[in-house]
Amino acid sequence: MPSPLARGEISAALLDTLRRPPAGAALPGPAEVAAADPYGEDLQLALHACYELHYRGLPGVRDTWEWDPGLLRLRGLMEDAFLAALRAEVPGTAEVPEALAGLLAEPSDGEGASFFLRDRGELWHLREYAVHRSLYQLKEADPHAWMIPRLTGRAKAALVAVEYDEFGAGRADRIHSRLFAALMRDLRLDDTYGHYLDAVPAATLATGNLMSLLGLHRARRGSLVGHFATLEITSPPAARRLLQAMRRLAAGPAAELFYSEHVEADAVHEQLVRHEVIGGLLESEPELARDVVFGIEATCRLEERFEESLLGAWHSGRTSLRTALEPAAP
Numbered sequence: 001m002p003s004p005l006a007r008g009e010i011s012a013a014l015l016d017t018l019r020r021p022p023a024g025a026a027l028p029g030p031a032e033v034a035a036a037d038p039y040g041e042d043l044q045l046a047l048h049a050c051y052e053l054h055y056r057g058l059p060g061v062r063d064t065w066e067w068d069p070g071l072l073r074l075r076g077l078m079e080d081a082f083l084a085a086l087r088a089e090v091p092g093t094a095e096v097p098e099a100l101a102g103l104l105a106e107p108s109d110g111e112g113a114s115f116f117l118r119d120r121g122e123l124w125h126l127r128e129y130a131v132h133r134s135l136y137q138l139k140e141a142d143p144h145a146w147m148i149p150r151l152t153g154r155a156k157a158a159l160v161a162v163e164y165d166e167f168g169a170g171r172a173d174r175i176h177s178r179l180f181a182a183l184m185r186d187l188r189l190d191d192t193y194g195h196y197l198d199a200v201p202a203a204t205l206a207t208g209n210l211m212s213l214l215g216l217h218r219a220r221r222g223s224l225v226g227h228f229a230t231l232e233i234t235s236p237p238a239a240r241r242l243l244q245a246m247r248r249l250a251a252g253p254a255a256e257l258f259y260s261e262h263v264e265a266d267a268v269h270e271q272l273v274r275h276e277v278i279g280g281l282l283e284s285e286p287e288l289a290r291d292v293v294f295g296i297e298a299t300c301r302l303e304e305r306f307e308e309s310l311l312g313a314w315h316s317g318r319t320s321l322r323t324a325l326e327p328a329a330p
């Protein structure tokens with residue numbers, strides 16, 4: 001994984017500081033965070049860097065930074081700003097059945113990235129889409145594993161059943177993150193973990209940062225369940241369209257396999273998540289219903305922002321990335 005390039009005052013100070021020993025480090029404070037755009041490049045990259053310390057780390061950064069109190073204070077300030085911006089945008093007034101029903105309804109206007117890719121996308125669109133998704137898909141299901149010790153009974157059992165499939169059902173070659181890496185190779189992309197971090201914009205980083213934020217805080221377990229449900233419920237129809245796009249553009253067998261796997265597996269997962277994970281959680285902790293709804297609505301809003309950024313660029317004939325990809329080698 002390459003070292004990321006700073007995108008502003010906060011990320012520059014953070015990345016510079018992380019290359020030193022934790023003792024006595026000076027990090028940005030409340031004034032700098034308050035002045036930053038909570039959805040902007042600088043704050044979202046800084047959040048991503050903080051969260052990567054809990055996954056595979058950052059190049060040249062000591063493992064002792066992971067739980068440094070000063071770094072956690074900065075991360076908390078950025079998380080508060082991010083969550084405040086989200087809460088200002090999502091209503092949070094729906095009941096859980098209503099919020100879930102919204103996820104099950106297919107868009108009537110045929111808009112969205114998966115429709116675009118299925119109907120008129122070109123190979124360069126597919127490659128860019130894979131780059132955007134690679135920041136999460138190369139660690140698929142890892143953020144949701146933090147739910148396991150925080151759930152009980154039916155919810156825990158169903159969650160582990162879903163995660164078991166995500167991690168290959170005991171087969172290393174079927175781990176979904178490895179299937180996505182193979183998809184990237186079919187598309188002549190670098191499948192190194194985090195390789196395209198500098199290429200993706202803040203709207204992409206925010207979709208991954210939300211699940212890491214929710215996963216790292218036990219108090220936000222209800223919202224992480226809502227996030228998890230959103231991914232699993234909306235995945236099968238989108239995966240079916242993306243599979244059609246891969247076939248139409250002859251992207252390759254591994255590219256097709258990744259989405260065919262999700263069409264089949266996530267159709268089962270959707271039922272488990274709705275009836276057992278959410279049902280089991282709210283049976284034991286009904287007071288978390290509002291948190292589940294926030295997780296659903298916040299996830300949908302960030303996906304909307306991501307697709308607005310993506311499709312806005314594509315409809316204008318521009319790259320959706322911060323730096324354009326090299327054309328695929330023959």
